[in-house]
Amino acid sequence: MKPRAISESAVRRLSHYLRFLDEFEAAGATTVSSDDLAQKGGMTSAQVRKDLSRFGSFGKRGLGYPVDELRERLRQILGLDRRWRVCLAGAGRLGAALYQYEGFRRQGFDFVAVFDRDPVKVGRRWGDLEVEDVARLGEVVAAKGIEMGVIVTPRESAQEVADLLIEAGVEAILNFAPKKLTVPHGVTLRDVNLAIEIEGLSFALTHAGEIVTAG
Amino acid sequence: MKPRAISESAVRRLSHYLRFLDEFEAAGATTVSSDDLAQKGGMTSAQVRKDLSRFGSFGKRGLGYPVDELRERLRQILGLDRRWRVCLAGAGRLGAALYQYEGFRRQGFDFVAVFDRDPVKVGRRWGDLEVEDVARLGEVVAAKGIEMGVIVTPRESAQEVADLLIEAGVEAILNFAPKKLTVPHGVTLRDVNLAIEIEGLSFALTHAGEIVTAG
DNA sequence: TATTGTGAAAGGGTTCACAGCG
DNA sequence: CGCTGTGAACCCTTTCACAATA
Numbered sequence: 200m201k202p203r204a205i206s207e208s209a210v211r212r213l214s215h216y217l218r219f220l221d222e223f224e225a226a227g228a229t230t231v232s233s234d235d236l237a238q239k240g241g242m243t244s245a246q247v248r249k250d251l252s253r254f255g256s257f258g259k260r261g262l263g264y265p266v267d268e269l270r271e272r273l274r275q276i277l278g279l280d281r282r283w284r285v286c287l288a289g290a291g292r293l294g295a296a297l298y299q300y301e302g303f304r305r306q307g308f309d310f311v312a313v314f315d316r317d318p319v320k321v322g323r324r325w326g327d328l329e330v331e332d333v334a335r336l337g338e339v340v341a342a343k344g345i346e347m348g349v350i351v352t353p354r355e356s357a358q359e360v361a362d363l364l365i366e367a368g369v370e371a372i373l374n375f376a377p378k379k380l381t382v383p384h385g386v387t388l389r390d391v392n393l394a395i396e397i398e399g400l401s402f403a404l405t406h407a408g409e410i411v412t413a414g
Numbered sequence: 415m416k417p418r419a420i421s422e423s424a425v426r427r428l429s430h431y432l433r434f435l436d437e438f439e440a441a442g443a444t445t446v447s448s449d450d451l452a453q454k455g456g457m458t459s460a461q462v463r464k465d466l467s468r469f470g471s472f473g474k475r476g477l478g479y480p481v482d483e484l485r486e487r488l489r490q491i492l493g494l495d496r497r498w499r500v501c502l503a504g505a506g507r508l509g510a511a512l513y514q515y516e517g518f519r520r521q522g523f524d525f526v527a528v529f530d531r532d533p534v535k536v537g538r539r540w541g542d543l544e545v546e547d548v549a550r551l552g553e554v555v556a557a558k559g560i561e562m563g564v565i566v567t568p569r570e571s572a573q574e575v576a577d578l579l580i581e582a583g584v585e586a587i588l589n590f591a592p593k594k595l596t597v598p599h600g601v602t603l604r605d606v607n608l609a610i611e612i613e614g615l616s617f618a619l620t621h622a623g624e625i626v627t628a629g
Numbered sequence: 630t631a632t633t634g635t636g637a638a639a640g641g642g643t644t645c646a647c648a649g650c651g
Numbered sequence: 652c653g654c655t656g657t658g659a660a661c662c663c664t665t666t667c668a669c670a671a672t673a
Contacts, residue, residue: 204627206642210617214610215594232654240594244654245644252656260650261653277613278620285612296511302592302609307616347615370622371615377517379430379455387618387626389611394517395429396604397500398492400562400586401522402425403602405493407585412419412663421664447632459632460666467634475633475672627641 212250213273215240220270232263282307284344288360289351290315290330293375297349298325311343340367347371354378427465428488430455435485447478497522499559503575504566505530505545508590512564513540526558555582562586569593
């Protein structure tokens with residue numbers, strides 16, 4: 200089975216299309232054209248069609264795509280037609296903000312465990328959870344069937360925690376620590392590096408006039 | 415002036431190199447080769463050399479790059495040899511977490527104002543700041559010489575706040591709201607969309623076996 | 630000799646353009 | 652007729668490979 204590779208940016212666009220469809224649905228549309236979707240995202244209609252056609256022929260020539268159907272199909276494709284069990288590694292402020300962010304739950308992501316190494320934090324109540332000692336990570340991940348990990352530790356502990364997660368069988372990690380992590384083949388890693396994003400802004404302001412492209 | 419466009423991903427790599435150099439410096443190295451840097455980041459040495467050579471010839475053939483000098487040069491290139499005045503739009507939990515994140519201050523980014531529309535939040539003390547009414551955004555941005563905005567509002571208010579920031583003269587925006595914003599040419603926008611990142615993970619787990627490339 | 634800096638080649642993602650079809 | 656689906660063309664980024672050189 201090797202149905203051709205999909206780029207990370209293409210997957211990101213699928214998520215965008217899903218949000219655009221929500222907007223069209225809210226506006227009462229029953230069909231949308233690739234061009235309608237493209238305009239919401241500042242992209243070309245050809246790109247939208249290429250992205251969608253990779254997963255099947257959902258459109259009707261001359262008409263466009265049925266909003267409802269395409270929306271459901273995209274949710275399936277993105278794996279949003281089920282719920283996922285997620286753990287937080289790091290019980291700091293950023294972790295708390297993510298934990299309480301409604302958007303995750305709404306899209307099907309449930310935080311079912313929080314870990315920290317700090318004995319002061321271990322045992323504290325977080326909603327209906329209790330912060331667990333990171334030493335119990337493997338045990339808890341197995342017991343609760345946790346499938347994704349979100350790393351919100353300081354830079355220094357990030358790789359260590361990633362290794363624990365992977366050893367426990369977690370195959371998808373969202374890393375907020377400002378550290379490039381090494382993961383084995385088969386584990387999916389996404390980085391959200393706040394420092395790097397804001398440095399991109401200072402670069403752009405510093406080099407105003409020179410063009411910065413998308414790539 | 416048009417010294418060839420620079421891709422966003424290339425700028426991101428410059429930030430990475432800077433962090434790698436910090437690590438090499440901490441380890442006592444005085445020079446590094448493009449291959450040393452490449453290995454830290456899982457990239458090729460040719461890529462490192464191409465990225466760096468765009469800004470000048472910092473290396474010595476047969477030896478590599480002087481750590482100190484390259485580090486300083488990269489800080490200049492990224493605009494980190496000065497401080498930036500940043501405002502937060504949105505006094506919620508995520509905003510609070512970012513506000514208290516030491517990393518920003520350490521790299522030269524100072525939060526000098528926080529805005530919210532909620533009268534309950536306006537007037538509250540945040541460290542040595544006071545939450546301001548978003549109605550005063552233009553005034554405060556001008557008075558404090560604010561250069562960057564970080565949007566941490568709900569989805570619905572994001573575009574509106576972005577427009578206010580831009581009208582006030584802000585030319586760089588970091589957007590955490592899960593909404594694709596429209597900004598005029600000349601304004602730099604970076605998105606951090608947590609929902610989209612985690613959806614990337616569920617996509618990968620759902621399609622395990624099929625390859626997801628970098629692009 | 631080891632490593633940079635860089636043209637040339639390769640690779641991969643995006644856009645074009647049009648045949649196909651409702 | 653309008654819009655999708657898609658092969659081909661295009662373009663940008665990455666990698667290769669080697670001349671240049673400390």
